[in-house]
Amino acid sequence: MRPALCRGDLAHAISASFQSRVKTALEIIGKAARIGRIGVYFSGGKDSTVLLDLVRRVQPECAAVWFDSGAEYKATYEMARVYHVRVIQPLLSLPEMCRRAGVWGASATEAEAQFDYGMFLLQEPAYRAVLEEGLSVEALGLRAEENTHRRASLGRKDRGELYPLSWGTWRLCPLAFWNTNDVWAYIASEELEYNAAYDKMAQAGIPREKWRVSTLLGSEGLRSSSRYAVLRRVEPETYERLAAEFPHIRRFAE
Numbered sequence: 001m002r003p004a005l006c007r008g009d010l011a012h013a014i015s016a017s018f019q020s021r022v023k024t025a026l027e028i029i030g031k032a033a034r035i036g037r038i039g040v041y042f043s044g045g046k047d048s049t050v051l052l053d054l055v056r057r058v059q060p061e062c063a064a065v066w067f068d069s070g071a072e073y074k075a076t077y078e079m080a081r082v083y084h085v086r087v088i089q090p091l092l093s094l095p096e097m098c099r100r101a102g103v104w105g106a107s108a109t110e111a112e113a114q115f116d117y118g119m120f121l122l123q124e125p126a127y128r129a130v131l132e133e134g135l136s137v138e139a140l141g142l143r144a145e146e147n148t149h150r151r152a153s154l155g156r157k158d159r160g161e162l163y164p165l166s167w168g169t170w171r172l173c174p175l176a177f178w179n180t181n182d183v184w185a186y187i188a189s190e191e192l193e194y195n196a197a198y199d200k201m202a203q204a205g206i207p208r209e210k211w212r213v214s215t216l217l218g219s220e221g222l223r224s225s226s227r228y229a230v231l232r233r234v235e236p237e238t239y240e241r242l243a244a245e246f247p248h249i250r251r252f253a254e
Contacts, residue, residue: 004198004211005188012181013189021182022054025174028161029058029139032172036136039063039129042085044076044195045213047141047175050186052083054174055139063133067125069094071216071242073235075196082193086133088125094217095245104217104246121215130169138165139172145179180209200234216242217249228253 001007012018032038040055042048042064055062064085066076070093080087097115102108129135153159161176175183187194201211216231216238232239232253243250 002199003202004194004208005184009181009184009188012185015185018182018185021178022186025054025161025178026058028174029055029172032137032139032162032170033059035170037061037063037134038137038139038172039065039133039135040139041126041129041141042066042080042083043141043214044072044079045141046183046187046194046198046211047143049079049083049192049194050183051139051141051175052085053186053190053192055172062139063129063135065125065129065133067121069121069215069217071095073195073197073213073216074238076213079193079195088128090120090125092120094121094215095242098217098246105248106246135169137162137170137172139174141175142173143175143178143183184208197234201230204230204233206230206233217246 029038038055038059040048040052040062042052044066052064064083066080066085066087068077068087068089070090079085092115094117097117097120098104099106100108100110101113101115126138130138159171161173162170164170186192195213197213198211202208210226210230212227212230214227216227218227228239228249229252231242239253243253
């Protein structure tokens with residue numbers, strides 16, 4: 001058994017509560033499939049891996065896209081290959097924006113440059129995906145358990161697992177009310193390939209609730225000490241490469 005998995009995952013997979021969550025998720029995805037083509041926004045993490053498998057069980061021809069920030073775990077690129085996910089490159093990568101703006105101690109190449117990180121890394125690539133893939137539904141692996149903002153957003157009466165967006169497509173979040181144990185139970189029971197970074201996190205003794213696979217840089221206003229501390233332990237060569245160019249991240253890697 002791989003280090004990120006445990007016997008408890010398979011035990012949880014046969015529980016009535018877990019089976020009910022899977023059944024409900026598939027029913028919600030079925031409703032979304034009747035709206036039109038679904039596009040799964042893949043991140044290479046555990047949640048989007050489960051999401052993609054569930055959606056493909058209902059709509060095998062769904063689109064799967066990943067927005068490559070340019071600062072990712074090496075294993076995430078392998079996940080995109082394994083699951084045949086289309087990689088979309090933003091107009092500007094995250095390191096390039098940080099470089100130009102002089103973020104994290106980089107030598108600024110454009111004085112007082114400011115960037116809308118969300119627009120470049122998420123909104124514009126998603127717009128391209130909707131147009132180029134002919135999407136009617138945009139699927140995300142968001143879970144309310146993850147943070148207060150998502151809990152409040154997914155819990156709104158006008159939102160939840162499936163709801164219309166103002167620009168004409170629908171948002172699908174079938175994992176909205178799953179917990180971490182549900183996600184790993186699904187991975188274990190379906191024998192899904194998952195991001196190898198999780199095994200390294202387990203071997204490094206990092207608690208399971210702190211395992212995250214996401215972009216490896218942030219703007220100065222989005223500091224996350226755990227992000228850099230985990231990266232240094234899990235993928236030291238990538239950490240050193242980033243720290244050489246963005247030396248201020250060393251302050252948050254203890």
